Amino acid sequence: xxxxxxxxxxxxxxxxxxxxxxxxxxxxxxxxxxxxxxxxxxxxxxxxxxxxxxxxxxxxxxxxxxxxxxxxxxxxxxxxxxxxxxxxxxxxxxxxxxxxxxxxxxxxxxxxxxxxxxxxxxxxxxxxxxxxxxxxxxxxxxxxxxxxxxxxxxxxxxxxxxxxxxxxxxxxxxxxxxxxxxxxxxxxxxxxxxxxxxxxxxxxxxxxxxxxxxxxxxxxxx
Amino acid sequence: xxxxxxxxxxxxxxxxxxxxxxxxxxxxxxxxxxxxxxxxxxxxxxxxxxxxxxxxxxxxxxxxxxxxxxxxxxxxxxxxxxxxxxxxxxxxxxxxxxxxxxxxxxxxxxxxxxxxxxxxxxxxxxxxxxxxxxxxxxxxxxxxxxxxxxxxxxxxxxxxxxxxxxxxxxxxxxxxxxxxxxxxxxxxxxxxxxxxxxxxxxxxxxxxxxxxxxxxxxxxxxxxxxxxxxxxxxxxxxxxxxxxxxxxxxxxxxxxxxxxxxxxxxxxxxxxxxxxxxxxxxxxxxxxxxxxxxxxxxxxxxxxxxxxxxxxxxxxxxxxxxxxxxxxxxxxxxxxxxxxxxxxxxxxxxxxxxxxxxxxxxxxxxxxxxxxxxxxxxxxxxxxxxxxxxxxxxxxxxxxxxxxxxxxxxxxxxxxxxxxxxxxxxxxxxxxxxxxxxxxxxxxxxxxxxxxxxxxxxxxxxxxxxxxxxxxxxxxxxxxxxxxxxxxxxxxxxxxxxxxxxxxxxxxxxxxxxxxxxxxxxxxxxxxxxxxxxxxxxxxxxxxxxxxxxxxxxxxxx
Numbered sequence: 001x002x003x004x005x006x007x008x009x010x011x012x013x014x015x016x017x018x019x020x021x022x023x024x025x026x027x028x029x030x031x032x033x034x035x036x037x038x039x040x041x042x043x044x045x046x047x048x049x050x051x052x053x054x055x056x057x058x059x060x061x062x063x064x065x066x067x068x069x070x071x072x073x074x075x076x077x078x079x080x081x082x083x084x085x086x087x088x089x090x091x092x093x094x095x096x097x098x099x100x101x102x103x104x105x106x107x108x109x110x111x112x113x114x115x116x117x118x119x120x121x122x123x124x125x126x127x128x129x130x131x132x133x134x135x136x137x138x139x140x141x142x143x144x145x146x147x148x149x150x151x152x153x154x155x156x157x158x159x160x161x162x163x164x165x166x167x168x169x170x171x172x173x174x175x176x177x178x179x180x181x182x183x184x185x186x187x188x189x190x191x192x193x194x195x196x197x198x199x200x201x202x203x204x205x206x207x208x209x210x211x212x213x214x215x216x217x218x219x220x221x222x
Numbered sequence: 223x224x225x226x227x228x229x230x231x232x233x234x235x236x237x238x239x240x241x242x243x244x245x246x247x248x249x250x251x252x253x254x255x256x257x258x259x260x261x262x263x264x265x266x267x268x269x270x271x272x273x274x275x276x277x278x279x280x281x282x283x284x285x286x287x288x289x290x291x292x293x294x295x296x297x298x299x300x301x302x303x304x305x306x307x308x309x310x311x312x313x314x315x316x317x318x319x320x321x322x323x324x325x326x327x328x329x330x331x332x333x334x335x336x337x338x339x340x341x342x343x344x345x346x347x348x349x350x351x352x353x354x355x356x357x358x359x360x361x362x363x364x365x366x367x368x369x370x371x372x373x374x375x376x377x378x379x380x381x382x383x384x385x386x387x388x389x390x391x392x393x394x395x396x397x398x399x400x401x402x403x404x405x406x407x408x409x410x411x412x413x414x415x416x417x418x419x420x421x422x423x424x425x426x427x428x429x430x431x432x433x434x435x436x437x438x439x440x441x442x443x444x445x446x447x448x449x450x451x452x453x454x455x456x457x458x459x460x461x462x463x464x465x466x467x468x469x470x471x472x473x474x475x476x477x478x479x480x481x482x483x484x485x486x487x488x489x490x491x492x493x494x495x496x497x498x499x500x501x502x503x504x505x506x507x508x509x510x511x512x513x514x515x516x517x518x519x520x521x522x523x524x525x526x527x528x529x530x531x532x533x534x535x536x537x538x539x540x541x542x543x544x545x546x547x548x549x550x551x552x553x554x555x556x557x558x559x560x561x562x563x564x565x566x567x568x569x570x571x572x573x574x575x576x577x578x579x580x581x582x583x584x585x586x587x588x589x590x591x592x593x594x595x596x597x598x599x600x601x602x603x604x605x606x607x608x609x610x611x612x613x614x615x616x617x618x619x620x621x622x623x624x625x626x627x628x629x630x631x632x633x634x635x636x637x638x639x640x641x642x643x644x645x646x647x648x649x650x651x652x653x654x655x656x657x658x659x660x661x662x663x664x665x666x667x668x669x670x671x672x673x674x675x676x677x678x679x680x681x682x683x684x685x686x687x688x689x690x691x692x693x694x695x696x697x698x699x700x701x702x703x704x705x706x707x708x709x710x711x712x713x714x715x716x717x718x719x720x721x722x723x724x725x726x727x728x729x730x731x732x733x734x735x736x737x738x739x740x741x742x743x744x745x746x747x748x749x750x751x752x753x754x755x756x757x758x759x760x761x762x763x764x765x766x767x768x769x770x771x772x773x774x775x776x777x778x779x780x
Contacts, residue, residue: 202241
C-alpha cells in the first residue's frame, strides 16, 4: 500500500532508527508520520484523517504500561488567522479573473491573502446571501493576492461591505487508546520537541486488550 | 464538499512498551513533565492521578504550584476545586475494566502566563482507599522577556560594540536578527513617490525593516525609511513616507542639456534592523529657546556591517551572542546626542522587540573638550544678534565645528599610530609589520594583535632566553597555562664524567650526552588544554625565540 502515511516504510516511517528522536530502549522506535528534517514533506490530506498502529497485548497481571512519545509539530503547519474583518468583498461566480472563465471565488480590495492560503479552508460570514456563508476550500490565490479561487459551486454573485474572512489552521494530535477507551492525549506546540513518558493504567483490564496509538489531523477554527 | 488541505506530515515517535507493577496510587502523564525546559508561558499543567487497585480517588486531591518560591494552591477538591487564579477541568474516569472512578484527570490552566525563566514546582497530594500520594516535580518556563539595548561601547568613531540584555538571534540570514544586513549597490531606481526598484533577490520578510538609501542627488531620497511592502514579481519596494517627504524619481543617471548621459551615479541602499538617529528634536527640552545648546548637528552614519565579536575580543562575563559589533561608513559626530534603534529584532528564544532603543551621547574619544570652539570666536554681540534672529550663523558654526572635531581627532591619531593599545584597529596589521612581527600564525582577535604589538619590542631583547619564551607565551595564550621552559634531560642517561656510571637498575645504557642535540634540547610544559592552532603558536614562538643552539624537544601537558 502506498499512501502519504506509508510511502517510505522502514526508512522514514514505521519501525526505524530515528534521526530526530532518541529511543529509550535500543536503537529503534516506531514513527507514525515522517522522520526527516524540517520542512517535513507536504501532502493533500483530509481534515479528520488518522493513522494508527495497534498492538494486541495480554495485560493480565500488569498494573501499568509505560512508553515514550516524542511528537514533532512541523513549523509550516497552516495557522488560523482572520484575513478580513467586516470588510468589502466581492463574490464572483464564473468570472473570477475574466468574464466567462468559469471560476468561482472572491475578490478583496487589498492584498490580504497569502500565496500559502491556497489549498486551505476559508471561512466566510456576514453575507446577506446565505449560500456565501460557510467553509469553502480555496484552490489558489492570485499573484496580486487579492483574489481567491474557491472550489464550491453554491456561492452567488454579491458585492458586500461587511464580510469576515478567516482561514482555518490544522494540527496533529496524538492519542493512546486501550481498545476504544481514550487513555492519553498529546498536542505539542510547534518547535517544542520533548521526549515524554506516558503511562496507561491497565490494572483492572485483567486480560487481553488492544493498545492503539493514533495520530489525527484536526482543524483549528479559533 | 472537499476538506482536503495541504499540510506537512507530523512525526510521532513511539518507543517500546513496558508493563510493570507500581504503588497503589501514582501520578502519571504529567505535561509539562519533570525537569522539562522552556515550557511555553501559556502551557496548562496536565496530570493524572490513578489507583492501581481499582479504588476510587478520594475527593480531597490537592495541587499546589510554587513559582520562583511563591507557593499557592491551584486545585483543592475539598475546597471547591480550582482556586483563584486558576481554571481548568477535573475529570473522573474509570480505567478499562474498573467500573469505578479510579482516575482523576486534571488540566490546570493558570490565568496569568508563567513568569519568564521561572522554576515551577508542582506538589500533588491525593488518597485512594488506604493509599496516599504525596509527590512533587518541577519544570522551567521559557524566556519571554523582550530584549533591550543596554550599552553602546564606542571603540573608534567608526566602530562600536552594542550589548543587548540577553543573547540574540545571530542567524545572519534571518531578518529578525540584529546581525542581518543586505547591501545593494547600483541598478537601484527611485520609481515613485514611495517606491523604488531594486534588482536582485528580495524577500517579503524584510517588510518592517529599515532601508537606508544613499547616492541620490535629491536630499529627500537619502534617508532611512521603513519598508511597508515588497513586490517580488516586479522588484518594487514600497517605503513609508508618512513623514510627508515623498521620494523624487531618480534613476542614478544625469543628463546634459542636449539630453545625452553626462554621468552615472550608483544609488546604494542597506536593509537592516539597526539605525543611528540624531536626537535633535528632543534635545534640550526645558532650555531657553535661544540657548546655543539647542542647536546641534549630528551626522547619521550608515551601518555597513554587523557581526558577533571575535573570541577573545569581549569580556568573559557576557555571552558572545549578547554583543554585536557595528562598522559604520563614516565617523559618528563627537559629543552629540543620538539614539540607537533596533527594529524588530528577536532574542535567542524568539521574543521580538519592535523597537529596542538606547539614548546616548557619542564620546569625545579623548578629544579635549576645551579645544578651540568656533562659536567663541564671534563677539558676544554678534552671537546674541544671531541667536535672537534666524540663528543661521550658529547652525553653520556647529556644522563646521563637527567637521573640525573629526579632523582634529584624525590628526591627533597620528601620534598614537605606534601605540599598541590606541592604534586604530584597521591599522594594527600595518603596525605589526612595522614592528617586524616575525610570526606567521593567524591572529584571531584584535586584542591578541594589540598584545603582540605591545610585547614585540621587549621580546626582541629577550630572544634566546627562557624568560622571553615564557613571557610571550603567557601573554599570547594566557597565564592560566603557566608555560615553563624546562631543559630536556632524560633521567636514565649516564653522564660521562659524573659519578653515575654503574647506577643500579638503570633500564637503559645510553652514554650521554652523546650529542649536542640532546644537551641543547628543551621541553615546554603547560597546564590545561591547548587547541591545535594554539600548539602551532607555541611551536612557532619557540622556533623563533630560542637560542640558535637550542631546539624544542616536546610540548608536555602537566
